[in-house]
Amino acid sequence: MNQPVKVGDKIKLTIDSVANSADAVGKYDNFIVFVPFAVPGDEVEVLITEVRANFSRGKILTVLKKSPFRVEPVCKVFGECGGCHRQAVDYSKQLEYKLKIVENAFKKFPGVKINKVVAAKEPYYYRNKTQFPADMKQSKIGLYALRSHFVVDVASCPLVSKEINTIYAEIRTYLVKIKYAVPTLRHVVIRSAETTGQAVVIFVLKNEDFTRIHEVSSYLRYKFPGISVLYNINPEDSNIIMGDKHFVYAGDGRMAEKIDKIEYGFSAISFFQTNTAQAKIIFKKIKEWVKGSFEKTALDLFCGVGAISLYVASEFKEVVGVEEMGQAILDAMQNAKNNGIENCEFLNGRSETMLVKLMKQGFKPSTIILDPPRKGCEQELLNLIAKCAPETVIYLSCDVMTLTRDLENLTGHGYKIEEVVPYDMFPMTYHIETLVRLSKGPALKKDLPVKKNA
Numbered sequence: 001m002n003q004p005v006k007v008g009d010k011i012k013l014t015i016d017s018v019a020n021s022a023d024a025v026g027k028y029d030n031f032i033v034f035v036p037f038a039v040p041g042d043e044v045e046v047l048i049t050e051v052r053a054n055f056s057r058g059k060i061l062t063v064l065k066k067s068p069f070r071v072e073p074v075c076k077v078f079g080e081c082g083g084c085h086r087q088a089v090d091y092s093k094q095l096e097y098k099l100k101i102v103e104n105a106f107k108k109f110p111g112v113k114i115n116k117v118v119a120a121k122e123p124y125y126y127r128n129k130t131q132f133p134a135d136m137k138q139s140k141i142g143l144y145a146l147r148s149h150f151v152v153d154v155a156s157c158p159l160v161s162k163e164i165n166t167i168y169a170e171i172r173t174y175l176v177k178i179k180y181a182v183p184t185l186r187h188v189v190i191r192s193a194e195t196t197g198q199a200v201v202i203f204v205l206k207n208e209d210f211t212r213i214h215e216v217s218s219y220l221r222y223k224f225p226g227i228s229v230l231y232n233i234n235p236e237d238s239n240i241i242m243g244d245k246h247f248v249y250a251g252d253g254r255m256a257e258k259i260d261k262i263e264y265g266f267s268a269i270s271f272f273q274t275n276t277a278q279a280k281i282i283f284k285k286i287k288e289w290v291k292g293s294f295e296k297t298a299l300d301l302f303c304g305v306g307a308i309s310l311y312v313a314s315e316f317k318e319v320v321g322v323e324e325m326g327q328a329i330l331d332a333m334q335n336a337k338n339n340g341i342e343n344c345e346f347l348n349g350r351s352e353t354m355l356v357k358l359m360k361q362g363f364k365p366s367t368i369i370l371d372p373p374r375k376g377c378e379q380e381l382l383n384l385i386a387k388c389a390p391e392t393v394i395y396l397s398c399d400v401m402t403l404t405r406d407l408e409n410l411t412g413h414g415y416k417i418e419e420v421v422p423y424d425m426f427p428m429t430y431h432i433e434t435l436v437r438l439s440k441g442p443a444l445k446k447d448l449p450v451k452k453n454a
């Protein structure tokens with residue numbers, strides 16, 4: 001194909017839509033141009049920064065004519081920082097765009113209706129966890145620029161909780177005061193519990209030289225006496241933020257959240273849903289779907305600290321949770337005890353291997369709940385689930401592409417998609433959380449071929 005643009009060109013473009021990424025999309029001479037941070041309806045002057053066979057990328061130089069859906073971003077560094085992507089879009093339009101993305105992804109399942117996206121009550125200050133990368137050489141702490149490891153110096157972020165912003169501001173002020181003289185510091189991870197106010201700070205360090213970071217920690221404890229401070233050592237240069245080694249500077253390094261009646265305690269390194277308010281709405285929906293299954297059992301794969309298992313336990317005779325992270329399983333067991341829940345069992349291991357074991361033992365859940373990481377499920381696991389043949393599968397996903405890939409497997413095995421509900425768990429970003437309920441249809445005779453995950 002003959003591309004009508006080259007790197008360095010300045011072109012005028014009308015933005016038509018958004019992609020399932022940080023980008024908005026326009027066409028120049030019928031050739032796709034991805035432009036981050038733009039708004040459908042904008043007319044923009046764009047600098048072309050990358051050209052590939054079938055698409056190009058550009059960045060906004062000037063907004064020539066504002067879209068009617070364009071709003072003033074709350075954040076001063078919006079567009080410079082890559083932490084969020086849609087702050088310039090009116091919130092109700094953000095929801096419409098997210099619905100379109102989900103609808104497009106579900107086109108391979110004709111006839112499946114997608115519910116409206118459940119809006120967040122609070123589209124700002126919702127994150128209960130954030131990692132701030134630090135660049136000690138450039139005397140900066142903040143957030144990464146889009147698709148880059150360049151640290152944009154930010155003073156605060158309107159997506160993270162007010163508590164996190166307050167703690168972050170103190171850390172940043174102190175780093176400025178000591179002229180960023182903590183050469184080992186790589187990231188500052190801050191978690192705050194929305195429902196209990198507890199907070200943990202994890203300083204991710206290159207090595208175990210704690211001399212300068214102790215000073216920051218001591219100041220932090222003076223400012224916030226109840227706060228836990230941990231050190232994580234990560235010598236590797238990779239995209240993974242935390243290493244395997246932890247040290248406690250102060251506090252017990254534990255967090256607690258309450259969703260309805262259930263109290264969850266968890267270690268600072270265990271997963272907990274990032275938007276507590278939206279998690280509660282999702283958990284309620286799951287409970288509504290499984291209501292009154294008192295004679296039946298459920299299997300919660302990828303259960304983390306038992307968040308969903310414990311929330312729905314009152315509806316089942318028994319719930320088994322499976323999770324690969326040992327600490328999270330210990331947390332889940334303790335949570336069951338603390339909440340007086342006796343019909344939950346938690347098993348440490350990979351979902352794929354544990355399901356084989358459970359099936360060999362004759363365990364036959366009526367419902368399987370799946371909440372895997374972004375990469376979705378292994379195809380072997382989905383084949384096993386089909387063999388296990390629960391009446392209902394409930395799949396919670398933060399990536400609609402891997403979700404629909406996995407649903408192709410389950411529907412190929414005769415499962416029927418009954419309901420699809422997208423949730424806006426991450427306002428101002430392109431990310432979408434989707435909850436799906438499937439029911440067992442007539443079983444297919446043979447296994448589907450095992451495809452390798454991308």
Ligand SMILES: C[S@@+](CC[C@H](N)C(=O)[O-])C[C@H]1O[C@@H](n2cnc3c(N)ncnc32)[C@H](O)[C@@H]1O
Nearest residue numbers: 271302303304307323324325350351371372373
């Ligand atoms: C998206 S989180 C969901 C946690 C939980 N359902 C919740 O609502 O808090 C995914 C979890 O799956 C775990 N995990 C990742 N791969 C796994 C695997 N192959 N088997 C079991 N657990 C896994 C992660 O450690 C993480 O706790």
